[in-house]
Amino acid sequence: MTQAINLGFPRIGIRRELKQAVEAYWRGDADASALQMQAKALRHRHWQLQHAAGADIVPCNDFSLYDHVLDTAFLFDAIPQRYCALADADPLQGYFAMARGLQQDGVDLPALEMTKWFDTNYHYLVPELEAGQAFRLRGDKPVAEFLEARDAGARARPVLLGPVSFLLLSKSIDGSDRLDLLPALVAAYAELLGRLADAGADWVQIDEPCLVLDQDGDDHAAYRDAYAALADVKRPKLLLATYFGAIGDNLALVASLPVDGLHVDLVRVPQQLDEVLAAIPATWTLSLGLVDGRNVWRTDLDRALALARRAHAARGGERLQVAPSCSLLHAPIDATLEHQLPADVLRWLAFARQKIEELRILADALDGMVSAQGSLEVARERIASRRASKKVHRDDVAARLASVEGADSARPSPYTVRRTQQRARFKLPAYPTTTIGSFPQTREVREARAAFRSGKRSQAEYDAFLAAETEACVRAQEALDIDVLVHGEFERNDMVEYFGEQLDGFAFTKNGWVQSYGSRCVKPPIIYGDVARPAPMTVRWSQYAQSLTPRPMKGMLTGPVTVLQWSFVRDDQPRERTCRQIALALRDEVLDLEAAGIGIIQIDEPALREGLPLRRADWKAYLDWAVDSFRITQSGVRDDTQIHTHMCYSEFNDIIEAVAAMDADVISIETSRSRMELLDAFVRFRYPNGIGPGVYDIHSPRVPDQGEMTELLHKARDVLEAGQIWVNPDCGLKTRGWKETRAALVAMVAAAKALRSDTPA
Numbered sequence: 070m071t072q073a074i075n076l077g078f079p080r081i082g083i084r085r086e087l088k089q090a091v092e093a094y095w096r097g098d099a100d101a102s103a104l105q106m107q108a109k110a111l112r113h114r115h116w117q118l119q120h121a122a123g124a125d126i127v128p129c130n131d132f133s134l135y136d137h138v139l140d141t142a143f144l145f146d147a148i149p150q151r152y153c154a155l156a157d158a159d160p161l162q163g164y165f166a167m168a169r170g171l172q173q174d175g176v177d178l179p180a181l182e183m184t185k186w187f188d189t190n191y192h193y194l195v196p197e198l199e200a201g202q203a204f205r206l207r208g209d210k211p212v213a214e215f216l217e218a219r220d221a222g223a224r225a226r227p228v229l230l231g232p233v234s235f236l237l238l239s240k241s242i243d244g245s246d247r248l249d250l251l252p253a254l255v256a257a258y259a260e261l262l263g264r265l266a267d268a269g270a271d272w273v274q275i276d277e278p279c280l281v282l283d284q285d286g287d288d289h290a291a292y293r294d295a296y297a298a299l300a301d302v303k304r305p306k307l308l309l310a311t312y313f314g315a316i317g318d319n320l321a322l323v324a325s326l327p328v329d330g331l332h333v334d335l336v337r338v339p340q341q342l343d344e345v346l347a348a349i350p351a352t353w354t355l356s357l358g359l360v361d362g363r364n365v366w367r368t369d370l371d372r373a374l375a376l377a378r379r380a381h382a383a384r385g386g387e388r389l390q391v392a393p394s395c396s397l398l399h400a401p402i403d404a405t406l407e408h409q410l411p412a413d414v415l416r417w418l419a420f421a422r423q424k425i426e427e428l429r430i431l432a433d434a435l436d437g438m439v440s441a442q443g444s445l446e447v448a449r450e451r452i453a454s455r456r457a458s459k460k461v462h463r464d465d466v467a468a469r470l471a472s473v474e475g476a477d478s479a480r481p482s483p484y485t486v487r488r489t490q491q492r493a494r495f496k497l498p499a500y501p502t503t504t505i506g507s508f509p510q511t512r513e514v515r516e517a518r519a520a521f522r523s524g525k526r527s528q529a530e531y532d533a534f535l536a537a538e539t540e541a542c543v544r545a546q547e548a549l550d551i552d553v554l555v556h557g558e559f560e561r562n563d564m565v566e567y568f569g570e571q572l573d574g575f576a577f578t579k580n581g582w583v584q585s586y587g588s589r590c591v592k593p594p595i596i597y598g599d600v601a602r603p604a605p606m607t608v609r610w611s612q613y614a615q616s617l618t619p620r621p622m623k624g625m626l627t628g629p630v631t632v633l634q635w636s637f638v639r640d641d642q643p644r645e646r647t648c649r650q651i652a653l654a655l656r657d658e659v660l661d662l663e664a665a666g667i668g669i670i671q672i673d674e675p676a677l678r679e680g681l682p683l684r685r686a687d688w689k690a691y692l693d694w695a696v697d698s699f700r701i702t703q704s705g706v707r708d709d710t711q712i713h714t715h716m717c718y719s720e721f722n723d724i725i726e727a728v729a730a731m732d733a734d735v736i737s738i739e740t741s742r743s744r745m746e747l748l749d750a751f752v753r754f755r756y757p758n759g760i761g762p763g764v765y766d767i768h769s770p771r772v773p774d775q776g777e778m779t780e781l782l783h784k785a786r787d788v789l790e791a792g793q794i795w796v797n798p799d800c801g802l803k804t805r806g807w808k809e810t811r812a813a814l815v816a817m818v819a820a821a822k823a824l825r826s827d828t829p830a
Contacts, residue, residue, distance in 0.1 A: 071377075071386040071435045073428040074356060075124050076274065076310060076332065077131040077228060077396025078115050079421055081584050083403060087111055088588040091134060094161075101161050108134060112214065116223035118402075122422050123429025128274065129218040129225040130211040131396065135168045135194070135587045138238060139181070141230045142196040143167070145257050146207045147239070149197045151178055160208070168194055168587060170769035180769045182240065183586060185679045187278060187313050189363065189399055190593075190635055192586035195238070200245035204257040212264050219269065226308075227270055231277035232258050233291045238279070248291045255298045262304035270305045274332075280323060281314035281334075283685055289322050300327035308332060308356060312395035314683045315341045320348050330354030335376055336361045336394035342376055346383045355384060358394035359431060360424045365400060365581075365595060365637045367419045367455075368427050370434075370448045377435050391431045397421040401581035401592075414576045414597055417455045456641070458598075463573075466599040466650055473649065478700035480732060482708045484758050487734060490709040494668060495553075495621050499828055500782070500796050500821040503553035503761070505715050505737060506625045506671060507561070507801035508542050509810055514559050535560050539610060543617045549814050553621045553669060556614030558803070564627045564673065565635040569594030571606040572654055575636070586768070589804065594636045596647060602654035605661045612665045624662040624670040628714065629655055629698040634676035645694040652698040656705055663706050671713035672702055672733070675800075678716065678724060692727040699731045713737065717763075717800045722750040729756055737761035739799040760789055763799025764820065765813055770805070772812045778820035791828050796821040 081087045090107035093099040112132050119127040133140050142148065143164055148156050155176070156163025162171070170180035182195040211227050218225035232254050236247040265273060277292070299307070306329035315338040316323055323331065330353050333345050342357075349355065357380055359373040380389055404420040419427060430448070434441035455461065480487065517534045520526040526534075542557035561567040569575035576595045585591050607624060615622035629652040638647055655672070662670050677699075682691050703712045714731065717739035728736065735758065762785045764778040785794055796817060802810050 071381070071432040072125040072390045073123055073425070073432040074126040074226070074390045074392045075119055075128055075397065075425060075428075076312070076362070076392055077128050077398050078119060079398055079400065079402050079583065080111070080132050081582060081590055082111050082114075083406065083580060085582055085590050087134070088590055091588045095165070104134070104161075108132065109217070112217065113221050116218055116221060116225065118422060119425055120223065122425035123432075124425050125224065125432075126226050126272075126390075127218070127223055128228045128396075129214045129223070131228045131398070132214065135165065136192075137230060138186075138193040138196065138235070139164070139168055140210065141235055142194070142239075144207060144210055144261075145204045145235075145254065147196050147198060147202065147204060148207075149181075149242075156207075170766070170771040172771035177771065179771065180766065183768065188679055188681065188683060189313075190583075190585055190591075190676065190679060191399065193238070195240050196235070197242050198236070198239050198245075198247055198250060199241065199243045200249070202250050202253065204250075204254050206257055206260055206264075209264065211261060212268050215265060215268055215270055226272045226274050227265055227305075228274045228276065229258075229261070231275045231309075232295050233288070234277045234279040236291070237288070248287060251291055251295055252298070255295050258295075259299055259302040259304070262299065263302060266303050266305050272308055272329075273305045274308045274310050275328075276310045276312075278310075278312055280309075280311045280316055280319050282683055284319055284322075289319070292322060292326060296326045296328060306330065306354075308354065310356070312358060312362070314338060316345070317341070317684070320344060324348040324350070328353070330356060330388075332356035332358060332390075332392060334358040334394040335373075339376055342379060346380060351384070352388075354388045354390060355380060356390040356392045358392050360391075360393045360419075360427050361640075362393035362395040362397050362424070363399045364640060365404075365418050365420060366640055367417055367448060367451050368424070369452055370427060370430060370445055373427075373431055374434055374445075377431055381435055386436060389435075391428050391435070393424055393428070397424060399583060400424065401578065401583060403580070406580045407578050409579055410576055411460075413454065413458060413460070414595070416451050417597070418595070420581070461598040461639075461641070463599040463601065466601050469653055470646070470649055473653070473701065478697050478704050480700075480704050480706070480708070484732065484734065487708045487711075488758075491711045491734065494709045495711070497552050497621075498825060499791060500794055500824050501552040502796045502818050502821045503551060503623065503737075504546075504555055504798055504814070505801045506555050506558055506623070506673070507564075507803035508545075508555070508557035508559075509805050509807050510559070510803045511807070514538060518562065535610070536613065539614050540617055543614055543622075545811070547618060547620065549811070550818050551620075551814065553623055554614070554618060555623050555625060556610050558625060558801075560610055563591055564801075565632050566592060566594055568606060568627055568632060568655075569596075569636065571604070572600055572602055572651075574598040574600040574650075591635070596633075596636050596638050598639070600647065600650040600654055602657050606658055608658075608661050608665050608667075611662060611667050615666060621669050622667060623713065624659075624667040626655055626658060626662075626670065626672045626702075628672045628674035628677075629702055630680055630695045631674050631676040634680050648694065648698045649701065652701040655702045659703060660705050663710050668709070669711045669713065670703070670706070671715060672699065673715040674699060674731070675715060675717045677728075677731075681724065688724075692724065696727050696730045699733075703733070711735065715800075722753070725750045725754040725756065729754070729758070733758065735759035735761060735795055737763065737795065737797050737799075739763045756789075756793075758793070759795055760785075760793050761795030761797040762789075764796060764817060765798055767798050767800045767802055767805055770809060772809050773816065775816040775819045775823070778817055779823055782820055782824055786824070791824075796824075 308330040310332040401420040521531040538559040714733040
């Protein structure tokens with residue numbers, strides 16, 4: 070019989086119970102035992118939910134209090150020296166110090182670097198390694214959670230991040246080759262696999278997602294060596310899991326490895342099935358990724374079933390499994406909890422629970438069970454209703470998109486001309502200071518928004534509250550002597566959701582939470598139809614804030630690529646087309662801001678690098694339309710209007726030419742966690758426009774002092790021209806408190822003034 074399996078499940082809980090428990094622990098409102106009890110309750114609830122939805126096998130050890138890559142580093146004792154004493158004395162506190170830093174009782178520990186998990190909006194902590202790194206098992210999390218699942222009655226399969234991908238996703242802090250550490254790491258994996266075998270695990274899912282990337286000969290040798298070393302040890306059977314793309318030219322390598330099964334993503338790359346069937350040994354179990362683990366649309370079960378039947382004809386059902394394309398970590402949990410979505414849109418959606426139900430239908434249909442036929446018919450009706458819906462396609466949007474010409478994506482004058490006019494208009498000092506946009510969203514702000522949305526506070530009362538918060542924020546920035554101000558964004562819930570709520574073609578959930586990093590969760594909008602802007606979205610509060618101060622006030626927008634990447638995007642047309650629709654809607658907003666007297670406008674694109682295809686051969690096509698979409702958004706303004714953009718947690722080295730082609734007047738980037746390492750890209754490529762390298766990490770509660778920020782700015786000045794440099798945090802301040810925000814900004818402004826004093830006029 071064909072098995073329905075799952076590769077991973079969301080950790081946070083339907084109502085973000087994990088977020089609440091973790092943050093209560095961080096605040097000191099709950100102890101470690103309370104946190105672990107809530108975590109255990111969530112694991113049990115999720116195993117039960119998956120089995121009830123139809124999963125034959127559920128994952129275990131996919132649960133994490135913060136991040137699964139951090140869990141792997143901690144498990145194998147890949148703990149940088151600065152955290153070791155704390156991790157030995159209090160493992161949980163040491164673990165969270167690696168994730169978010171720690172600054173208390175004389176301890177001052179910066180966090181590990183954080184970056185995007187492949188091309189998703191999930192962030193992972195980057196392990197730090199060095200030559201001679203030793204590995205050993207620290208604790209028994211995978212074994213303990215397997216036994217916990219077994220005792221709870223769940224048929225569970227442990228999930229591990231594979232050793233080669235772990236090393237490739239890590240960073241060497243001394244320039245040594247990470248793959249030189251493979252023998253020592255594999256020995257620790259062998260010990261863990263032996264313990265899992267002793268505990269009764271018959272299979273282990275071992276994730277090697279880097280197998281869908283461009284890999285070289287050294288990488289291939291690492292996979293061969295690693296799995297050869299694991300072939301002869303006592304261990305469960307190994308299901309090698311790949312996802313997010315095609316195995317492609319790594320397939321011959323994969324087929325040669327001494328493992329027992331393979332998972333492939335047939336949502337992103339359905340055409341790889343025949344090659345995989347021809348290449349892998351007949352004795353292997355094959356897991357077919359047929360349901361999209363990263364989006365929210367109902368699966369076209371007929372199309373998925375056609376793929377499954379080809380595999381079934383080639384291999385039979387005993388060694389065949391149906392699965393999501395990847396872990397369901399990237400999907401909300403249960404669509405049945407959404408009572409405010411339009412009824413037709415809701416019928417088109419499948420969250421994690423519904424995706425497992427779809428897998429059950431596929432498995433049953435593949436095995437010829439009559440009960441599956443009714444479910445298939447319902448699925449067909451829902452797919453057909455979406456295709457025929459008049460909500461999806463708009464003639465006016467299509468006509469406008471067709472009219473876009475090359476001139477619509479170019480500023481009137483080159484940057485050198487614009488810079489002169491902007492300097493004359495704004496008269497800013499050297500090393501001008503600014504922030505990225507948002508200021509702390511305090512409990513009072515969140516409660517006021519909730520009261521307004523529930524009808525407990527009138528529009529007039531809410532507007533008065535927002536006006537007071539905005540004015541207080543402006544006065545605080547003036548008191549700090551920041552040069553270019555922001556209005557604080559107190560009216561905004563999320564940098565994408567806020568805009569989506571005011572654009573046609575978007576729908577919103579109440580419980581559609583997904584994890585972005587740690588306890589940070591977002592509710593991505595759902596783009597179900599053509600996008601248009603019916604009315605101005607940001608002009609009112611930007612114009613009000615500018616009226617309060619003679620200093621320049623930035624208008625703040627989220628760029629088209631980021632709106633696209635951080636939404637659940639319709640899958641019935643190319644992403645490029647949807648992105649250009651968003652760009653045209655935002656272009657209207659930019660021009661309205663300029664007409665309202667806002668002279669500096671920031672169009673954030675933190676997701677530009679995130680959207681880059683995983684294979685280099687596909688980069689140019691993506692970058693062409695992504696950069697063009699940004700340029701459409703900003704190209705209609707006058708020369709003396711200054712356009713900023715912001716990018717965070719992005720490796721720029723490979724795309725620096727594309728970043729320059731965006732032609733923003735100023736770009737601000739995250740560089741603090743990497744200690745300005747990201748500026749290496751600007752050594753090779755002499756970026757011509759303004760740059761604001763972030764001088765402190767807003768994702769950590771620690772407050773760096775003036776000296777630390779000054780040191781980072783000196784590193785920036787070694788690479789950049791003094792006239793290019795802006796001084797700012799590395800991201801928005803929404804998640805921070807006012808006390809730490811003020812302290813950090815005082816130090817930031819002082820660092821900027823110190824540089825002005827020692828820079829020749």
